[in-house]
Amino acid sequence: MTVWPGRTRIRAFAALTAGGLLVAGLAACGSSTSTSTSSQVPLSAKQTIVFATQGLGTEGQATTNAVAAFEKLHPNIKVSILSLSPTSDVAEQQLEHYFIAGSSTPDVVTTDVTWPATFARSGWIADLSAKKPDTSSFFAGQMATGEYNGGVYAIPWFINAEGLYYRTDLVKTAPTSISQLVSDAKSALATDKSLKEGLAFEGDEYEGSVTAWQSFGAQIGISHLNNIDTPANVAALNFMYDAIHVYGISPSAVTGWQESNVQAAWLAGQTPFALNWPYIYALSESTTNGKPTYPAVYGKTAWVPFPSPTPQSSLGGDDLAVNAKSTHQAAAYALIQYLTSVTAQDARAVFAGDPPSVQAAYNAGLYKAAPYFLNEKAVYSVVTPRPVTPVYPSISSQLQAMISSVLSGQSTASAALSSTGPTVQQLYATGTSS
């Protein structure tokens, strides 16, 4: 290694500094131009808008169909679909990267019900109140997820709720208490040797574990964030642990399970109970060439709210929002209006099993085409949203780590809640303070 003579070294340092200043100057020029105001393209103009959305398989196909129908209605507008990751957390990151970069596309974005508050708080999505959307036509619980500080930032696209699936051939009537669920699961396991577990649920360290905990009875709505260390929450967390380690009705593998694993266990007919979202209902009742696609569960599927003392089901689903920087606000909103029309909602419900967000879409036509939607109403009637707050990502990651530490036996439910409670309270306070 050569040692530079002192003076050269100083000069080199001067050179580095000068170059650094130059680079900083360039960067400053770059950032100052991006704030210029943009002119809006009118609805009637010929234009292309970008629609960022998730969805594989039938859901993706349903979106393509809906977009084609929209383009027929508005021949001057072309919609280009930007596929986001099927993993919810990753899709959120992708959108946030577009927003942080100040991109004017995508124009329309699909957002999980837990994201709009965060996006609105950061000024990334447009306030749609001026367009006067008919907020009363949606389920109130889901509509609330799109509202922030008196504005309407996101419009519900389809609703989702987490409920308990049970096999009608193995369990005669829906359990009405947790203890009954446990004994039903145990007796099913004892009589049918082809079963591998009694209850499948998502216990992996991700958002799904939070919705599972909530569906098992945890109260984490906005009014509970000041103190989540409550008996109901301890009981729900204890149930998750006990199902694995005390009752033995769930395999320890559920601590690594996500929705898709629960889906696989249910459709293969290896469990009498499973906690999951409504798309499983559509899959269970689906046919291929006139034959049941999943014979193990076809015609033997029922879905109810989880029988905790006060049954509730975690609210999921997707909303639609408009990028605040989009220059195609009018066309973007027109697409949202079309996607939330009764026609488009019913088409998607029948085709992909996504439950409509618009109440009027639950009509005789829908029930005729897909009778199971009638049975799903019980679950939708008790939907409970996760807290609508811009700091939800931080709160959720605390809850995920807490649930994981309990399921793996590193901490007891009450100890975990009493240590996580104050952190959540503090995070919630930072979200409301400024």
Place this chain on the structure above:
Amino acid sequence: MTASPQSVAPAGPPSGARPGTGRPQSLLARERRFGYLLIAPLIIVLLLITAYPLGYNIWNSFHHVDYLLPPLGSFAGLSNYSKLFTDHEFLPALVHTLGFTAVSVTVETVIGLSLALALNKPFRGRGIVRAAIFIPWAVPTVVSAELWRTMFDPQQGFVNFILTKLHLPLASTTWLDSTWTAWAAILIADAWRNTPFVAIVLLAGLQVIPSDIYEAARIDGANAWQQFRRLTLPLLKPALMVALIFRTLQSFLIFDVVYIMTGGGPGTSTNVLAYLNYHAFFYLFDYGYGGAVSVALVVVALVIATAYRRVFRTDEVMA
């Protein structure tokens, strides 16, 4: 653009400042200026891709840059740094990372050295065995981590399958769900991928050791252990140092294996610094806190690199 070469070479004025010293100096100065002009593009590119992001990151670490909680950019003093010591996440992650680095580098070096010694001996099919051993290193880490995660799956995984078939204990272990078994799984995945690297470097080091000195040692009556201890190891030191520096820094910055296999779980028990950093940037979008974690990472990595350089240097003096 032209501003930088001019300010780069304040050597220009001296010719005027010191009149009378004659042409040779100004020629030297001119040559020097030309030299700087030639390397200017390179320096600018380097600044753009390293110095600027680093400076920007340091700036972030002293400001409130939480994209989910705007407004952004207010001065935050040392609050992002003090959070490192109060948030119950950074310090455990630091301990995990250092512990993992120590264990994984030791294990990989011991196995890698044994492999290199074995591969240095002539035997039939040595070429094929050498090539085969390096395959894991040619597999992208993401792919190998996904493979290992699948292998450790408690129900469909190969690990529990083979343990069951052989009637061995631990056959019903949920590997990634308790602290120590999760660490074991990460260590195995990491060692499988990286031991070949250590072996390659050490094998190259072994091959330049002349064989006649061993002959001399044998004539003097040195046994195999003495030959290894007194000849092989000292002569292998430079190669060993290269392998150690690379592996220690890579191990310290471990990310992909943890991201894919455990996501830092169960709970936060396999959380490491690089994962914590990723989480701060791309999940929480808190560039201030993330910046502080990055700076801490760089500082610790520099300390490690400097420590190795010290060892390296004393070694040179001795040799």
